[in-house]
Amino acid sequence: MLELNRIYNLKCEDGIPQLADNSIDLVVTSPPYNVGWGGYIDNRPYEEYINWLEGIFSLLYPKLCPGGRRCVNIGEGKKFTAWAYGIWRFAPESQMVRVFDHDAVFPEELPRRCIKMLSWIGAVVLDPFSGTGTTAVVAYELGRNYIGFEEVKKHYQTSLKRLRWSRHKLL
Numbered sequence: 001m002l003e004l005n006r007i008y009n010l011k012c013e014d015g016i017p018q019l020a021d022n023s024i025d026l027v028v029t030s031p032p033y034n035v036g037w038g039g040y041i042d043n044r045p046y047e048e049y050i051n052w053l054e055g056i057f058s059l060l061y062p063k064l065c066p067g068g069r070r071c072v073n074i075g076e077g078k079k080f081t082a083w084a085y086g087i088w089r090f091a092p093e094s095q096m097v098r099v100f101d102h103d104a105v106f107p108e109e110l111p112r113r114c115i116k117m118l119s120w121i122g123a124v125v126l127d128p129f130s131g132t133g134t135t136a137v138v139a140y141e142l143g144r145n146y147i148g149f150e151e152v153k154k155h156y157q158t159s160l161k162r163l164r165w166s167r168h169k170l171l
């Protein structure tokens with residue numbers, strides 16, 4: 001069984017089945033945008049991409065507690081736009097390429113709003129595409145538990161560094 005407050009250097013397809021059923025209160029994530037970025041498969045034909053994402057979300061479903069929520073940050077596209085209930089606009093994360101060496105870090109404000117609105121102190125927040133660990137860092141700073149999965153080792157290592165900085169900041 002996986003431990004809380006850890007990021008795992010695993011594909012989420014392999015990590016999610018190891019989570020206990022009904023153990024996750026909130027999912028906050030930004031899946032790959034399928035625009036051809038490096039380090040993982042990011043150029044699937046559109047239907048295949050949607051089917052792959054649907055497969056992952058169906059793996060997640062039994063892991064959510066009753067009433068658990070999923071917040072998914074997605075790229076633009078007809079189907080995606082139709083799925084969205086509203087649009088939030090943020091300045092992009094400006095340190096992402098220079099400091100984090102990642103093309104798609106989301107601004108901390110995005111997981112912060114989701115986590116504050118939809119969870120409570122001690123809740124368990126999962127990011128199955130954890131990247132540089134933004135969701136985990138914010139969850140930790142807000143007194144939530146976190147779990148993350150990240151396939152690419154260098155991003156996983158960046159997330160461990162960011163979590164260490166956060167722990168220092170809060171000590």
Ligand SMILES: C[S@@+](CC[C@H](N)C(=O)[O-])C[C@H]1O[C@@H](n2cnc3c(N)ncnc32)[C@H](O)[C@@H]1O
Pocket residue numbers: 010011012013029030031032033039040041102104105106107128129130131132133134135149150151152155
């Ligand atoms: C859009 S980025 C997420 C960035 C993250 N929100 C952040 O702030 O750093 C998507 C991430 O998913 C990772 N990824 C792609 N396929 C994956 C998989 N099957 N399992 C786990 N991680 C995966 C990529 O390496 C990338 O870091």
